[in-house]
Amino acid sequence: MQTAKELRAAGAPPLVDMKDISIAFGGIKAVDKVSIDLYPGEVVGLLGHNGAGKSTLIKVLSGAYQKDAGEIFIDGERVEIHNPRDARNNNIETIYQTLALADNLDAASNLFLGRELVTPLGFIDDSAMEAECRKIMARLNPNFQKFNEPVSALSGGQRQSVAIARAVYFNARILIMDEPTAALGPMETQMVADLILKLKAQGIGIFLIDHDVHSVMQLCDRACVMKNGQTVGTVDIEDVTDDDLLSMIILGKNPKEKKA
Amino acid sequence: MTDTTSQPIPIKTEVSMFQKLELDTRLLGMIGAFVILCIGFNIMTDGRFLTPRNVFNLTIQSVSVAIMACGMVFVIVNRHIDLSVGALLATTSAVMAMMQTQILPNTFGLELGHPMIWILAIVSGLIVGTSIGAFQGWLVGYLTIPAFIVTLGGFLIWRNVAWYLTSGQTIGPLDKNFLVFGGTNGTLGVTYSWIFAAIAAAMALYGISRARRGKIAHGFPVKPFWAEATLAIATIAAIFGFIWTLNSYAIPSRRLARMFEARGEVMPEGLVVGYGLPVSVLILIVVAVAMTIIARSTRLGRYIFATGGNPDAAELSGINTRFLTVKIFALMGFLCALSAVVASARLANHSNDLGTLDELRVIAAAVIGGTALAGGFGTIYGAILGAFIMQALQSGMAMVGVDAPFQNIVVGTVLVLAVLLDIVYRKRLGAK
Numbered sequence: 001m002q003t004a005k006e007l008r009a010a011g012a013p014p015l016v017d018m019k020d021i022s023i024a025f026g027g028i029k030a031v032d033k034v035s036i037d038l039y040p041g042e043v044v045g046l047l048g049h050n051g052a053g054k055s056t057l058i059k060v061l062s063g064a065y066q067k068d069a070g071e072i073f074i075d076g077e078r079v080e081i082h083n084p085r086d087a088r089n090n091n092i093e094t095i096y097q098t099l100a101l102a103d104n105l106d107a108a109s110n111l112f113l114g115r116e117l118v119t120p121l122g123f124i125d126d127s128a129m130e131a132e133c134r135k136i137m138a139r140l141n142p143n144f145q146k147f148n149e150p151v152s153a154l155s156g157g158q159r160q161s162v163a164i165a166r167a168v169y170f171n172a173r174i175l176i177m178d179e180p181t182a183a184l185g186p187m188e189t190q191m192v193a194d195l196i197l198k199l200k201a202q203g204i205g206i207f208l209i210d211h212d213v214h215s216v217m218q219l220c221d222r223a224c225v226m227k228n229g230q231t232v233g234t235v236d237i238e239d240v241t242d243d244d245l246l247s248m249i250i251l252g253k254n255p256k257e258k259k260a
Numbered sequence: 261m262t263d264t265t266s267q268p269i270p271i272k273t274e275v276s277m278f279q280k281l282e283l284d285t286r287l288l289g290m291i292g293a294f295v296i297l298c299i300g301f302n303i304m305t306d307g308r309f310l311t312p313r314n315v316f317n318l319t320i321q322s323v324s325v326a327i328m329a330c331g332m333v334f335v336i337v338n339r340h341i342d343l344s345v346g347a348l349l350a351t352t353s354a355v356m357a358m359m360q361t362q363i364l365p366n367t368f369g370l371e372l373g374h375p376m377i378w379i380l381a382i383v384s385g386l387i388v389g390t391s392i393g394a395f396q397g398w399l400v401g402y403l404t405i406p407a408f409i410v411t412l413g414g415f416l417i418w419r420n421v422a423w424y425l426t427s428g429q430t431i432g433p434l435d436k437n438f439l440v441f442g443g444t445n446g447t448l449g450v451t452y453s454w455i456f457a458a459i460a461a462a463m464a465l466y467g468i469s470r471a472r473r474g475k476i477a478h479g480f481p482v483k484p485f486w487a488e489a490t491l492a493i494a495t496i497a498a499i500f501g502f503i504w505t506l507n508s509y510a511i512p513s514r515r516l517a518r519m520f521e522a523r524g525e526v527m528p529e530g531l532v533v534g535y536g537l538p539v540s541v542l543i544l545i546v547v548a549v550a551m552t553i554i555a556r557s558t559r560l561g562r563y564i565f566a567t568g569g570n571p572d573a574a575e576l577s578g579i580n581t582r583f584l585t586v587k588i589f590a591l592m593g594f595l596c597a598l599s600a601v602v603a604s605a606r607l608a609n610h611s612n613d614l615g616t617l618d619e620l621r622v623i624a625a626a627v628i629g630g631t632a633l634a635g636g637f638g639t640i641y642g643a644i645l646g647a648f649i650m651q652a653l654q655s656g657m658a659m660v661g662v663d664a665p666f667q668n669i670v671v672g673t674v675l676v677l678a679v680l681l682d683i684v685y686r687k688r689l690g691a692k
Contacts, residue, residue, distance in 0.1 A: 064576055085578035100576045104569035104636035105562075113566055114577035116559055123557040127474045 004042030013076030320443030344414030346618030357610035393593015401585030432609025442605030453536035
């Protein structure tokens with residue numbers, strides 16, 4: 001299999017290509033003509049201050065927000081994403097910062113929320129869903145046992161694993177992770193990092209929103225830095241240092257331009 | 261993720277026989293409170309409270325509120341409220357009363373007592389109720405007006421639409437076929453009631469065993485067999501006990517004699533005939549079963565609970581929460597109309613004050629039954645039990661001779677205390 005870098009060099013169409021995306025809230029341009037692309041098996045980090053527009057940009061792709069202008073291409077074909085359902089139909093899965101779990105339901109119900117398994121008569125098949133849930137949790141988090149309790153009774157790490165299971169279970173090709181480790185301890189953070197590398201090896205393209213420059217350096221192939229709704233620059237991780245990224249985030253300047 | 265801290269190696273704790281039953285302790289507490297209430301009133305009234313006659317009356321008096329409480333569970337679970345149910349009941353009742361006494365016989369020339377009259381009257385009532393409910397749901401879901409405001413407006417509007425339609429007059433007597441849904445005028449009779457009990461017991465048994473087999477088939481843990489069997493026997497005993505009580509209430513001999521006279525026969529001397537299961541209670545049972553199935557085993561129900569638990573998560577999961585709101589209020593409207601059938605048929609006429617204060621009784625029943633106003637939690641059986649507890653409290657106090665103002669003071673206190681108990685219970689359980 002070709003690496004993402006080779007694919008990019010060969011001029012193959014990207015898995016995701018977001019072109020000139022703009023979105024405004026009441027006159028404030030949250031995202032202003034931002035373009036970003038993603039290749040299979042690639043992890044692209046999105047960096048920036050709070051309010052830089054990272055989450056907003058990515059919510060356009062996950063269907064939570066509607067873009068005002070711009071185009072989205074998947075495998076070179078133009079798609080319209082009006083709602084989360086459209087995104088899912090394009091094999092885009094999202095792990096939200098808030099996890100987006102219904103706290104009063106159990107793990108299986110959350111895993112299949114909006115995509116329930118049903119019996120031939122159209123009734124929800126809870127047993128089948130629990131069985132599938134047990135299977136995937138055995139892979140992701142073998143210690144997970146609380147299958148019949150509402151997710152409000154779970155720890156932060158367990159809740160996170162339910163949210164990840166939901167994104168992974170449905171064979172996502174494009175995965176969006178919005179600060180997946182923000183609420184986790186060091187061990188759990190390492191688990192997420194391992195998982196990202198595993199998914200990447202399977203050819204899944206991943207957008208990773210993160211505050212932590214070090215984890216971006218460790219996990220990502222490219223990084224896109226945003227400030228005030230615009231891109232400061234998109235760089236290959238191999239070409240930059242932690243400090244370069246930090247100065248891009250803070251100063252809003254692209255180091256390459258500086259050198260030139 | 262690996263979570264070593266919060267999952268210690270399970271320590272072998274002694275599980276008592278009682279815990280092995282895996283009972284819903286909340287439900288058990290409510291049943292306990294209900295039983296204590298009934299026995300208390302029975303002692304205070306020298307055994308008049310728990311007679312078959314009073315149980316029968318209590319049951320048919322609770323039906324109307326209980327049916328609406330089932331719908332209110334969905335509304336409240338979805339983080340909304342419906343203050344218009346009593347008024348909606350009045351409007352739909354007025355529509356049905358006008359249909360059967362004026363429009364169908366006069367405008368369409370149907371003979372009085374024609375079988376199409378009750379059918380068309382009820383269908384029109386159900387359509388009106390569902391449409392009004394759907395409209396209110398649209399205002400809440402799509403125009404994002406808070407449900408409290410929409411239904412507060414509805415409370416004033418539909419109460420007075422009913423008044424306007426009927427010019428404030430009591431309309432009656434209603435069609436004699438229609439009265440079958442009211443209670444005393446329509447019961448299954450002893451034999452059919454026993455048959456019903458047998459079918460219900462068989463279905464309960466089938467349901468329990470099917471759920472158990474499903475779990476075993478997937479290799480999930482199940483309760484010990486004796487625990488399951490105990491529960492099954494308790495359920496069946498409750499079904500037969502209830503039917504036995506209703507069957508024991510004999511139709512008064514004068515009334516029976518009149519029924520024989522109406523058929524041109526003479527009543528045999530010393531004949532005793534029990535009422536059996538009222539048709540209205542049968543409707544309630546069907547509603548309860550259907551609503552429970554919707555809540556537990558359909559996408560609609562799952563989405564209602566998910567949206568109540570976390571509206572954002574539901575929306576991000578691709579659930580159309582706006583249309584969901586419309587469906588919930590439409591269902592509520594449908595059930596209001598169904599309640600209107602039972603309520604007006606029980607009184608044999610439509611009166612202008614029908615359903616007054618029902619919105620508060622219905623909300624109270626749902627809340628006493630464990631529906632959390634914060635959304636996400638609630639059960640159909642809880643709400644029905646809540647309706648019965650309220651009715652038992654009210655008629656019990658009336659029989660004991662508590663002054664009217666004190667009756668409402670007690671009901672209000674019980675409502676607040678029930679919610680307090682629920683909060684304490686949930687905290688101890690560790691759930692939110």
